[in-house]
Each structure stands twice: as structure tokens, then as C-alpha cells.
Amino acid sequence: MSQSAEPMLLDHNYDGIQEYDNPTPGWWWMLFHATVVFSIVYFLFFQFSPDSWTLKDAYNASVVVDLRKQFAEIGELKADEATIVKYSTDKKWLEVGRNTFATNCVSCHGRDGEGVVGPNMTDDAYKNVKTITDIATVITNGAANGAMPAWKNRLHPNEVVLTASYIASLRGKNLPSARPVEGDVIPPWPKGN
Amino acid sequence: MSLTSTVAVSKDRVSTESAPQAARMETFVYDDAIVRMFMWMTIVWVVVGTLAGLLVAIELALPEAGLGIPYIAFGRLRPLHTNAAIFAFAGNAIFTGIYYSLQRLCKARMFSDLLSRLHFWGWQLIIVAAALTLPTGHTSGKEYAELEWPIDIAIALVWVVFAVNVFGTIAVRRERHMYVAIWFYIATLVTVAMLHIFNSLALPAGALKSYSVYAGAQDAFMQWWYGHNAVAFFLTTPFLGLMYYFMPKAAERPVFSYRLSIIHFWSLVFMYIWAGPHHLHYTACPEWASTLGMLFSVMLWMPSWGGGINGLMTLRGAWHKVSYDPVLKFFVVGVTFYMMSTFEGPMMSVKSVNALSHYTDWTIAHVHGGALGWNGFISFGMIYWLAPRLFQTKLYSQKLANMHFWLGLVGILVYVVSMWTAGITQGLMWRGIDENGRLMWPDFIETVAHLIPYYWIRALGGALFIAGIVVMVYNMVRTWQTRPAKYEEPVYEAPPLMAARAVEALPPSRIRTPVVNIAHKYDRFAQAAWHRRWERLPLVFSVWVAVAVVVASLFEILPTFLIRSNVPTIASVTPYTPLELAGRDIYIAEGCYNCHSQMIRPLIAETKRFGEYSKPGESVYDHPFQWGSRRIGPDLAREGGRQSHLWHLLHFKNPREVNPKSVMPAYSWLLKETLDFGSIEAHVRVMKKLGVPYDKEIGQAEQLARAQAAEIARQIVEQGGEPGYDDKKVTALIAYLQRLGTDLYKTPPTPGEPSAPPATTQPVAMGNK
Numbered sequence: 001m002s003q004s005a006e007p008m009l010l011d012h013n014y015d016g017i018q019e020y021d022n023p024t025p026g027w028w029w030m031l032f033h034a035t036v037v038f039s040i041v042y043f044l045f046f047q048f049s050p051d052s053w054t055l056k057d058a059y060n061a062s063v064v065v066d067l068r069k070q071f072a073e074i075g076e077l078k079a080d081e082a083t084i085v086k087y088s089t090d091k092k093w094l095e096v097g098r099n100t101f102a103t104n105c106v107s108c109h110g111r112d113g114e115g116v117v118g119p120n121m122t123d124d125a126y127k128n129v130k131t132i133t134d135i136a137t138v139i140t141n142g143a144a145n146g147a148m149p150a151w152k153n154r155l156h157p158n159e160v161v162l163t164a165s166y167i168a169s170l171r172g173k174n175l176p177s178a179r180p181v182e183g184d185v186i187p188p189w190p191k192g193n
Numbered sequence: 194m195s196l197t198s199t200v201a202v203s204k205d206r207v208s209t210e211s212a213p214q215a216a217r218m219e220t221f222v223y224d225d226a227i228v229r230m231f232m233w234m235t236i237v238w239v240v241v242g243t244l245a246g247l248l249v250a251i252e253l254a255l256p257e258a259g260l261g262i263p264y265i266a267f268g269r270l271r272p273l274h275t276n277a278a279i280f281a282f283a284g285n286a287i288f289t290g291i292y293y294s295l296q297r298l299c300k301a302r303m304f305s306d307l308l309s310r311l312h313f314w315g316w317q318l319i320i321v322a323a324a325l326t327l328p329t330g331h332t333s334g335k336e337y338a339e340l341e342w343p344i345d346i347a348i349a350l351v352w353v354v355f356a357v358n359v360f361g362t363i364a365v366r367r368e369r370h371m372y373v374a375i376w377f378y379i380a381t382l383v384t385v386a387m388l389h390i391f392n393s394l395a396l397p398a399g400a401l402k403s404y405s406v407y408a409g410a411q412d413a414f415m416q417w418w419y420g421h422n423a424v425a426f427f428l429t430t431p432f433l434g435l436m437y438y439f440m441p442k443a444a445e446r447p448v449f450s451y452r453l454s455i456i457h458f459w460s461l462v463f464m465y466i467w468a469g470p471h472h473l474h475y476t477a478c479p480e481w482a483s484t485l486g487m488l489f490s491v492m493l494w495m496p497s498w499g500g501g502i503n504g505l506m507t508l509r510g511a512w513h514k515v516s517y518d519p520v521l522k523f524f525v526v527g528v529t530f531y532m533m534s535t536f537e538g539p540m541m542s543v544k545s546v547n548a549l550s551h552y553t554d555w556t557i558a559h560v561h562g563g564a565l566g567w568n569g570f571i572s573f574g575m576i577y578w579l580a581p582r583l584f585q586t587k588l589y590s591q592k593l594a595n596m597h598f599w600l601g602l603v604g605i606l607v608y609v610v611s612m613w614t615a616g617i618t619q620g621l622m623w624r625g626i627d628e629n630g631r632l633m634w635p636d637f638i639e640t641v642a643h644l645i646p647y648y649w650i651r652a653l654g655g656a657l658f659i660a661g662i663v664v665m666v667y668n669m670v671r672t673w674q675t676r677p678a679k680y681e682e683p684v685y686e687a688p689p690l691m692a693a694r695a696v697e698a699l700p701p702s703r704i705r706t707p708v709v710n711i712a713h714k715y716d717r718f719a720q721a722a723w724h725r726r727w728e729r730l731p732l733v734f735s736v737w738v739a740v741a742v743v744v745a746s747l748f749e750i751l752p753t754f755l756i757r758s759n760v761p762t763i764a765s766v767t768p769y770t771p772l773e774l775a776g777r778d779i780y781i782a783e784g785c786y787n788c789h790s791q792m793i794r795p796l797i798a799e800t801k802r803f804g805e806y807s808k809p810g811e812s813v814y815d816h817p818f819q820w821g822s823r824r825i826g827p828d829l830a831r832e833g834g835r836q837s838h839l840w841h842l843l844h845f846k847n848p849r850e851v852n853p854k855s856v857m858p859a860y861s862w863l864l865k866e867t868l869d870f871g872s873i874e875a876h877v878r879v880m881k882k883l884g885v886p887y888d889k890e891i892g893q894a895e896q897l898a899r900a901q902a903a904e905i906a907r908q909i910v911e912q913g914g915e916p917g918y919d920d921k922k923v924t925a926l927i928a929y930l931q932r933l934g935t936d937l938y939k940t941p942p943t944p945g946e947p948s949a950p951p952a953t954t955q956p957v958a959m960g961n962k
Contacts, residue, residue: 009447010451012370012372012451014298014368014370014372015294015297015298015300015372015438015442016442017372017438017441017442017447017448018441018447018448019447019448019450019451019454020447020448020449020450020451021450021451021452022449022450022451022452022453022506023450023452024450024452024453024456024499025453025502028453028495028498028499028502031494031495032460032492032495032496035491035492035494035495036492038488038491039488039489039491039492042484042488043484043485043488046484047481047484054480055475055480055544055795056795058795059795059796059797059800059806062796062797063797063800065630066626066630066797066801067630068630069628069629069630070629070630070631095629095631096629096631099631099632099635100635102635102636103632103635103636103801103802104835106636107836107840107851107852108836108837108840108851111636116851117837117839117840117843117851118837118840142834144837144911144912145908145911145912146834146837146838146908146912147837147838147839147911147912147913148837149834149835149836149837150834153804153805153938154804154831154835
């Protein structure tokens, strides 16, 4: 379409406002049509194609990938003494425990386990723990009338074990704490092989 | 195309007024007093709204800035800020522009001076009512629709007064055709009424308390159908109408393209309605709706830009004026921000982009680009253009107007850039997962603490914007002081409209090359003579607008409510106990939803941080839903059992005692104020009317609530806390928080795999029994 130098004025006049009869810009039309075509194709594909996927499908796939990233090497861990002791000195896997701790535990137990609302875990006194496996039990089921929540629905079993290992590893740091010494001093953790 | 044929087809074929009886003239005077009233209130409310905004912005950077005063705590003040900015400032700006332009475009005084005054005073009283009820915690808990039911009814009534006044004026007009600005005014009038009424449907549960008739996913759907279209039909269409009047007036140039205005008007009106569910990507809202929301948003890009093009291209031949005329400066930047926001909006509605931007400050950047840049600058430009005309004098200072422009522009840029940075930064921190599949920022507070510098920069940007407004206030007062002792009231004259006898003739085809007949037919259609006919038939025009918005709405609303599989019920999800319900009321009253979402999305970084993603069946008893739209604090959808009662108690008393970097206000009053146990029974009964299956609770809601509160208070003591919280508000709120997200696990899920589907039973439709 040829553009004349001065576009045509329509004989519209509203309170002095006039209107040109300019055509709509070509690029505007093209982009508008492109978005419409894209939308139709997108909708048909995601609603009706057997090759499409839902957001939930994508999520489930990412869960599998994530578990593999995290735990492919170690498989499913058992919350027994040997396992918790073993990982309490394993730098790499302690990181997983530290990470889980940082996500869920620091609001009560402090950034480094020094204790805020929940007890200090860097000294030798423990409230609900007599043996190293008790740590995993307390994480799983909670303790102290709900003061310590149960995490069994929220954490992967491996995360429970590795968090227990991480907490066990905090012992002996004796960080300064806002909390008094709570519970009883218990025997040291068993030694790993 | 030949020049002559263009002239021929563009000739208006209705030729009734040109008849000899045109000698009979009518005289009339415009009502500019009402325009002055609305303009002053626009100026008052923009000061109030932006100052409230500055205070909430500072409270995020410095939580102590709330001084522990309940009335200005973030959760209560933020709705006041948004309501003041949208309904008080933008609302009055719209009314200013409409009352001025409509009379002139119709060559008629407003239909009724009484209705004009009723509209003015009614609207200001509504704003005052909002300013009194929101800080005192009376809210329906739905964003941008927080006002409680008596005020909602008042809004509907005042809107009807406004509509009668506008349509009355159109009915007695002396201009045959309605200019494009009026089309946009009509779209605003019709659609805002529909949105407001259907989203606000609620059952009263007290003088200033009600529960939405919708629950959970359906309430979320209705809320964002409303919320998004409040942006569309309160902040976009009326301002486009203002642009179409004031831009060509100020530039003294014709509008760029009449045809473009037709196309972009109808595509906007039809498509905007569908886009709401883009606020609900990755949530428990059905995925087909979210897909439609995204696609219609993408398709809205060009219709939105159509308005922008028509605005900016109208300046062709007048660009030199922009350099010295502050009015045009404001308009040019305003329209530019409109185009930027309407590109950003479709981009953010793409699901994968939204996965990053949702719940972050990116959204805050987006809305402020629109609100400050588009609504603000169009309003300011309009005010500077109107002031000399309304006060019948010269503007006191062009220099100060230019200063306002630069302060405002720099303010917006500082604001928007800091919030973009904050939003994208936090979004990336939330999703950061290292090569071993672990969250890189596992402690939520770290992602908040990281933003504090940006919050200060944002507050600075806001302060600059407000400084510009203060300059405007001074300029306006000085201009007003030089007004004449008595305003002139010029008398205009125009012939009355005669009944239109002629029907628009079908224009000849412009195609000169030989083509099949259908091409000629299409070309005649494309010349839009049919639309020219609608423009002189306001009723027909309004009906088509209504058809467009109603049909578009029903396409999404009907399936949402009727298809049973949209919300599969979960057998283990049961109604809140009476105490938890009371706690939920406190959660809503304090505006917790302004900072905390209750909607975990199916994204790996999110389920790692907060737990299993939220299911639609989990919020079936949530009248209203509380999914939230921003995560200043962590998501609370699975908060139940995450912390001890005692932790919550200490945290409410002073969040920084347990979490030094927290930006949450201290809620010490919740530990002191007594819960009104007596009102719980009535609330439970209203819930039952709404379909929540209460049974044994009816008649003994208060005893049940007291018993549960005593038990929680006892556990607080056991956990090492102080006694005496049996009857305090905080106990109810703790009860509610400890319930959140726990029902999913009440019947044992498949052991081991946390992402295994929960015990889901057959789908049942809810809400519309």
C-alpha cells in the first residue's frame, strides 16, 4: 500500500479533535497474527497432543533427576548407628545434612546449632537423645510435646540420616549459646571404623 | 490506492444535521465546577496514596519503622496504599478527565448536576471509609477488593450513579457519533460493574465481616479474573480514553489512525477478560485455565500497543513541542511506560518466565511501571493541561512543571530498576540448586536479607516521585490563587440531534485489480462503515461491549465451576476447627497474605524448601482463599507442625528475637488482646451456609474453641513458655498456622516417596451445590 506524504483526514471532528485514515502499521498486523497463530498451536498441542506434558509431569521428572543427583551414589540409607556415625565424618555428605538443617532447623536451633528457641546442639548435654540413633528418631517423630516437630512427612529418609549425622558432628564445638545447658551429658558417640 | 477513492469512502454517510432545519440552535454551559472538585481530590489522594506507599516501602527496609502500631503495620497499610493509589488517585483522575471531556465530546452539560455531586461525595466517602476500615483490620482478604461488604454495596451504588450520569449525558448529546474516548469510557463503566459485583459476592458475618461465597481454587480464579481486569478496566481503558482526548488536544494534531482505534479497542475489550489466570501459573488452579490466561496475555501485546502507537504517532508533526511543553512530556513518557508495561506483562505471563517472576518484586516493578509511569504521568499531564483552563488563568510555573516531570521520571526509573533487580535476584536465589541437587540458599531469610539495599533504593525512588508531586501541589495552589474572582461560564450552542434517518451506505470496494467477489466484500467490511453506525447508537455499542466481556468471562468461569475434575477432593481434608477459623480471621485481618503465600508450586526448588506442592483439594474450605501473590516472608501452605507453639509465640512477640534478619513486624498486640470467643459461633454458622460441612460444631463452637485454646496454652507452658495465653488472639492464630497443610498427611500416604500422590478420592464439584 502506498503511503502519501500527508495522510487523509476523515471528516470526523469532536471538540476540535480530528482523525486520520491511516492504515494500521504492517508490522503491527504481522505481530498480532503471529501471536494468534502461536497461541492456537500452543493450545492445541498442550491440550490435545499425546506428546505434550503437564506442569506436574515436568515436576515429577525433575524430582527423579534431583534424587539421582543427590542420592544415586549412596542408595537408600538406614537410620542405624553405623550409618549415622559413618556419614558424620564424611565431608561431602555432611553438606547435604547441613543444607537440610539450614532449610528447616535454623529458626529454632540457630544458624550453627547454637540454640535459639530449641536447645544448643554443640555441647555434650542432650534432652531427648541418649544414643546417636535417637537423633534420627527425634527428627522423624518430634519430641517434647511438639516443641520439636516431626519431620517424617517432609524429609526424604536419606535427609533424615544425613541431618542426624550433621547434628552429631556439631557436638563438641561448644558454641556460645543463649540457651542454658539442657538435659544430661551423655557418653560420646561411638567411633567409626 | 487512489487518493480520490479514499476521500470518497471516508465520507460520513449520515447527513441528517446538514438539513435546513439546523437553524434551530440550543445553548448550553459545561459544568466545570465538578471537574475542579474531582481534580483537587485527585491531587489530595495522590499525596496520601504515595505517602502510604513510601511508609510501607520503608517498613520493609526497616521493620521498626512501623513503631509497633497495629494500624500502620505492613499487612494493614499495604492494602490502604494499593486502594488509595488505584481507587482514590486513579479513580478521581479518571472522573476528572471523563467529566471534562465527555461534556465537550457530547456537546452537552452532564446529564444531572445532582448525580455528579452524589457521585463525587459518594466516592470520597467510600475512600474515607476505606481509610478507616483497612487500618483497623476490617478486610475481606482479597487483593484490591479488600473493602468489606457495606462499602462494597456503596461502591456499586455510586458506580450506578456515575453510569446513569454518563449514559444520560450520551443520550442528550448534540454530537452524532461517539468519539473513541467515549468507547473506552463505556467499556470501563460496563465491565467494572460486572467485575466488582461478581468478585465481591459474600455472605455477611457481622457489620464489617463477611466470607466470600467462593472458596479455594474457584475463589482464586474469580479474584484474579477481577484483579487482572481491574488493571484492564480501571487502570487501562479509562486512561486510554483520557489519552485519546487529551493527547490530540495538547499536541493539536489529529489522531493517527481511526481504523487502528477500532481494532485495538475491540481486541482489548474481548481479550483482556481471559488473561486473569496468568496470575495463577503453577498453582492449584486448573492448568487449562492457566494456559488460556498465558495465551490471551501474549495475544494482548499488539492490541495494547495499538493504543500506544495511536498515542505516540499522533505526535507526528508535533515532536518539537515536546521539548518545551511539560504536558506533552508527561504524555510521551506515560504512553512509553504503557507500551513497556504491556510488553512486560505478556512476557511475565509466559509460564516459564512466571516461574521465576511470580511472588517476587519483579511483579512490584511491573505494576509500578504501569501505575507511576502510565497512570501517574497521564494524570499529571492532564492536570497541567486542565489547570489553566479550569482556573481560567496561566499556569503559575512551567519551570516547576518541568521539574516535577524530571523528579518523577528519575523516581520511577530508580524505583523500577531496583525492584527488577531485587525480583530477579530473589527469584534466582530461590531456585538456585547446586550440582548435587541441594538448595544454594536453603535459609529463606538469606534471600530476604539480600534485598534490603534494593528496598532502600526503591524508597529513594518513591521519595523522588513524591517530591515531584509536592512540587505539583505547590504549582497548583499558586495557579489557583490567580484565578478570576468569578469563573466565566461560556455559553455554547449547537443544533439538537435529529433522529438519524439515513443508513450508512456500504462503501465501494477499494480494490481495483480483478479479484473474486468475496475480496470486495471483505474490503467493504474492513472499511468499517458498520462500526461508524454503532458509534451513533450508544445502546447497541454498549450491548456489544457487554456481550464481549460477558462471553469471554463465561468461557472460563463456566468450566471452572462446572467441571468436577478441576478440584479433586481429598478425603482427609476437613474444615477448620472453630478456634482455627477464628485464627484464620486474624490472619486475614492482619493482612498476612500481603507477605506470605499459601501455595507451594510444583517446582523442585520450591518443594525442597517448603514441602509437597499444594493441591486444589486442600483449600476447598478456604472462604476466601489465601494463596497470596508475594513472598516477602516464606510460604505458609505447610507451616503446620513446622515450628513449636512456643516458637510462634516468641516470633509474634518479636520476630527479630528468634530470627535477627527478619523484616516481619512485631505483633505484640496479638499476645495482649483477648479473642472474642462469643463471635465464633456466628462465623461457623455462616461458613455452614456456604457449604462447609460443620455439624457438631454448631451450637458449641465457643466451648470447642475454648477447649482447644486451653490445650495450646498448656502446651506452650510445657514447651517452656509463660502461662496465660488461653484467651489471647495469638493462640487462635497459632492454632490456624499449626493446621496449615497438615490434612494431606492425615490418611497415611504411600510410605517413603514424599512426592507420591496423596489419598485422592473421586472428584466432586464444590462451591455450587
